[in-house]
Amino acid sequence: MTPMENSLRLTPRRLPRDVRLVAAGVIEDMLKDAGQFLSEHHARNSRIEPSNYHLRLLVRVANERVPREQTILERFRVAHGIRPTLWAAKARITRQSFERVRQGNDAHLATIRAIVSSASELVGRPVGVCELFDVGEGTPLPVTPIVRRIAPDAQRRTLKRYPTRLDRILRGESIMPNDFADHVGIGRQSLLRFRAGQDEPCQSTLAKIVATLRRMTRKPYLAGHLYDVGEGLVALSAA
Numbered sequence: 621m622t623p624m625e626n627s628l629r630l631t632p633r634r635l636p637r638d639v640r641l642v643a644a645g646v647i648e649d650m651l652k653d654a655g656q657f658l659s660e661h662h663a664r665n666s667r668i669e670p671s672n673y674h675l676r677l678l679v680r681v682a683n684e685r686v687p688r689e690q691t692i693l694e695r696f697r698v699a700h701g702i703r704p705t706l707w708a709a710k711a712r713i714t715r716q717s718f719e720r721v722r723q724g725n726d727a728h729l730a731t732i733r734a735i736v737s738s739a740s741e742l743v744g745r746p747v748g749v750c751e752l753f754d755v756g757e758g759t760p761l762p763v764t765p766i767v768r769r770i771a772p773d774a775q776r777r778t779l780k781r782y783p784t785r786l787d788r789i790l791r792g793e794s795i796m797p798n799d800f801a802d803h804v805g806i807g808r809q810s811l812l813r814f815r816a817g818q819d820e821p822c823q824s825t826l827a828k829i830v831a832t833l834r835r836m837t838r839k840p841y842l843a844g845h846l847y848d849v850g851e852g853l854v855a856l857s858a859a
Contacts, residue, residue, distance in 0.1 A: 691724045693735070693752045700743050710738040727753070729820040729847060736850025748851055753823055755843040756830030766803060766836045786829075786846050787815040793837050804832045820847065 690698070697707065708718035711734040721727045721735065732753055739747040750757045779797070781787065790797060801811040805828060813819040814829075821829060826843055833841045843849045 691722060692754060694722050696739070696752055697722070702739075702742055707735070707738060707742065710742060711735050712738075726822045726824050728822050729826060729849070732823060732826075733848060733850040740851070746851060749843050749849040754827055755823065755849070756827035756834070757842050759831035759834045761838050761840065762835050766832075782816045784815055784817045789833070789841070789846065790815070793833075795836060800832065800836070803836065804828045 697704070704718060704722065705715060708715045711718065711731075713731060713734055717731065718735075721731060727735075732749065732755075736747055736749050736752060739752060749755055779791075781791070790800060797811055797815065798808050801808045804811070804825075806825060810819075810825075814821060826847070826849075829846065830841060830843050833839075833846075844851055
């Protein structure tokens with residue numbers, strides 16, 4: 621395997637190939653001086669072959685040099701001058717977890733809740749979840765709602781009730797759970813766990829749920845209507 625192929629193999633696969641090639645080129649430039657760097661810091665008058673550990677350190681530095689699109693959360697952080705380590709400590713999550721969220725990885729609802737609530741403390745004002753994450757609240761209300769089946773009263777009475785806001789909203793809008801799951805694009809068992817409160821959605825799934833609910837009802841539902849996202853539970857009367 622050539623050095624270029626090895627450098628390309630170490631670049632994150634989530635990046636587009638052209639960006640990975642740029643990163644690999646940067647790594648190659650850095651590896652030209654890697655032997656001298658390692659010999660100065662790890663041995664006297666001897667050349668040390670870079671280990672995988674050192675290569676990965678170089679890859680991390682190289683990836684930081686590759687321009688990438690900033691996430692909503694990162695733009696907010698830069699605008700308010702919040703240090704990542706301080707924010708992670710305030711949210712009580714690990715730095716690695718916060719770094720993954722900064723890079724745009726799908727965050728679990730518990731992580732979103734912690735980040736949003738800590739952001740309010742750091743900037744000294746209430747921060748909405750839409751200021752940090754895309755949770756479907758920007759989905760425009762359609763002129764004509766999605767064609768859907770209306771759950772008859774008899775069927776709604778036979779469905780098991782759950783003490784969650786998601787389940788109460790689906791009942792109040794006469795939305796059949798199976799029909800809703802099909803429109804969201806998730807499994808029916810997954811929706812059942814969400815309705816029962818046994819599980820919480822991640823960011824992308826929450827965005828799909830909110831967007832689908834807005835399109836099906838033509839009402840400005842927010843993520844806070846369904847879950848505690850760190851800004852408190854929004855009153856349903858606002859929908």
